[in-house]
Amino acid sequence: MASAYVLAAVMLAGTTGAHAQSVALTPGEGFEVERYSVALRPDLATTSVSGTETIVVRSTSDRTMQLAFTANALRISDITVDGAPAKHSTSATASVFALPRALKKGSRATLRFRIAGTPKRGLTSLPGGIYSSYFACDWMVCLQDAPGDKAHFALDLFLPAGLASIGAGKAEPVVASTDGLTLHRWRTTRLYPAYLYAFAAGPFVQRSVTTDQGDLAYLDATGTAAKLGKAFAESPAIVAFLADKAGLPLSDRRYVQLLVPGREAQETAGFSLIGSGELDRARDDPAGGWIIAHEMAHAWWGNLVTCASWQELWLNEGIATFMVAAWKEHRWGEPAYRRELAGARQRLERAREQGFDKPLAWGGTYPSLGVRRAIQYSKGALFLDHLRTSIGDAAFWRGLRRFTRDNVGQTVTSADFERAMEQASGRDLSATFAAWVYGG
Template sequence: MLAAVHESHRLACRPGLWGAPVIRRLSAPWLGGTALGLVCSPALAANTPGEGFEVASYRLALTPDIRNRTVAGRETILLRATMEGVRRLRFSANALSIDTATLDGVAIPHSVEGDVLGFDLPRPLRRGHAMKLELSYHGRPARGFAGSETTLYTSYFACDWMVCSQNKFGEKAAFSLDLRVPAGMTSLSVGSMIQRRPRPDGSEVHRWKAPRPYSAYLYGFAVGPFTQVSERAGSNRLTYLSDIADAGELKRRLAGTRERVAFLSTRAGLPLPVADYGQLLVAGDEAQEAATYSVLGTDALPTKPDDPSEDWAVVHELAHQWWGNLITCETLKDFWLNEGITTFMTAAWKEHRYGRAAYDAELDVARRRLDKAQAAGFDKPLAWGGSYPTLGVRRAIHYSKGALFMAELRVTLGDAAFWSGLRRYTRDHAGGTVTSIDLKRAMEAASGRDLHPLFAQWVFGESRSARPG
């Protein structure tokens, strides 16, 4: 994930009411409790998107306008209250206009303040009650849309073109999308296209469904007159798409994907965890993963075969299919588990493909970036929950220092124990969320060694007497 994606991670939680319309008193089976429950509900005090409930699934029907960069949609969110006294459902705010909002068929008001979109409930919810929030909306997303005159693709900010909680990494939900597009257009989204249905007006609806629950920041889609080429990698289908390259160039530019899949599968101890994996080639320097595909800019790809300095983007974004997408950090505090491991795996691929010098060169890039942050007076433990002064500094810690720590673990444990520990970590937590403790335990189990001093130094930044996990 190397686009300017973490702008949203600085979003603040702003308490307070938002001047919502007067709420009618309603009676419904999903409502209960009393207003007194609000006093002791952390969710109401925090005013944080996603607090107080968990989402089971998102079902969307979207009509994107390629030329105008707008979208109109309907969305159904199945969710469940996780604490007593929740009176407002909070999501990440965006520039969309909400046309209608109902909870289990009852109209509810909404309001926006700062970075939070809230849906106000007549009375507090009881913990454990399941609900269905149905929305319709339209508008021009402020972020997350890119493309050309004839194409549109999303880039990271899913909660700018739909309603969701951008930074609730630990929540994984099912996702399906009915994408209404002009006839003859090609589309790409999360998972596999399970239906293609013509409409009387000449448009088509492409129905996409994710193979498993994913964190909301990984949702995405693309629409355009793309050239499309597919090949097999064992039981997986690899699809390459572009509006700026013909079939021959696509094959040439992405020819090494099968070999990279084989390498990463061996190191992860699991095969590529998606049946259909797509790579969308666009103009520019994009390098962005989605749940089951990547967006890659031509400027981020090698211009000639076997160039060890320029194939990082394909490997890094592919590696996210295991580390980041299949296994996701529970919170932003442990974001280095997503990005540090994939940055290290890029170096490991280069060692496999081009030799030890290429591995060392890739780690030297990480070392220089970390040195620059340290020279500016900023260095933090990997699992640090504070704020960063710039996106570049955050990357120096999460990406670069994370990769250097993985390399240090490899030296400390030796190859056999290190790779065994990484496979254990990946298999044990496939489909779930993780913290730094989970990696520590996996590496200790594989090596039979006490790794607290090393993790204390690099990851937790604590005294030797404190022993997490």
């Protein structure tokens, strides 16, 4: 996954509305989201959107007076909280709803409003279509930097007739809308963090393959009549390998790979965006490819089992990076595995040459996204290789399977992974985790 991770306290200024005031808020502070429901009308040519949104929250504070979400460029109107009118205010870093009454800890509230505008990020036009990538909280109101706050998501897409769509979770039957559009409904069957919410729509060419782990669907959004069978020839073998190592089949027994122009590389809840440029780079050296295995690995490590915070991102990205190497070992032998890890070692060394090396679960600020990836992606993969060598193959894979199956649908920390590996190996791994993961 390629994206910027930012988690910071918010100082709200320049607000509007009768109840607006300058306050210090962190998006997500004082509440958890239980459900997002969005009815969206995207303009395929301009990527502007309009629609309605409903958010159900539960207070985690004794006196929650405001709900702060990630800032975006959307216009918010017709706001109610449990049916009562409410006010909204914005800053560069927060979108804040003032509650008409305080929420006690454990109590729930339902927030409803209209949205309209052109998102600054997260939506890309295609030939006759559109797709979203990572920045869900630019085209809806949500919490972008709260991977530990997993919620249900319902998406109603109003689209021109004749288009196909993909979204998070399972699709309901397409029906005609009153305004001449067609209504595509998607509903998650599990809880997911908002950064995984996504959709795509267009005149996609599609090919499907049935496997023991679930159905694979390959969709072409490039408009170039790509040879899908050739592009995704390795996918059935990759999903079989990953499901075996996870000890679990695909969630919802279905997984979609959408081929898009450029070098996109992104997982979502239920499908992945695969840039045709990334596949082209591996055309002459299939053993050098990474994107399909990496993004598919996130179906388990990242989506099904999710890091509790970006501080623990290595549990998503380090595992996915390592699983690319493990898949290559399975497919092409140990030299391919060593080659992949050598690349990770080179990326880590470049960060060290810049004077930067931190434990995997370090909670400070990284100087750049590239350096962050060198630690949480590459060093994470190298740590897993070190752990595999230390405790042995059988214990390592048993521990990974235990970690995955014990935490289905949950958020996890490094301590959860350490516990699973200690139980699988029967060894005290505190010194190893202190050296690599926690520091000190």
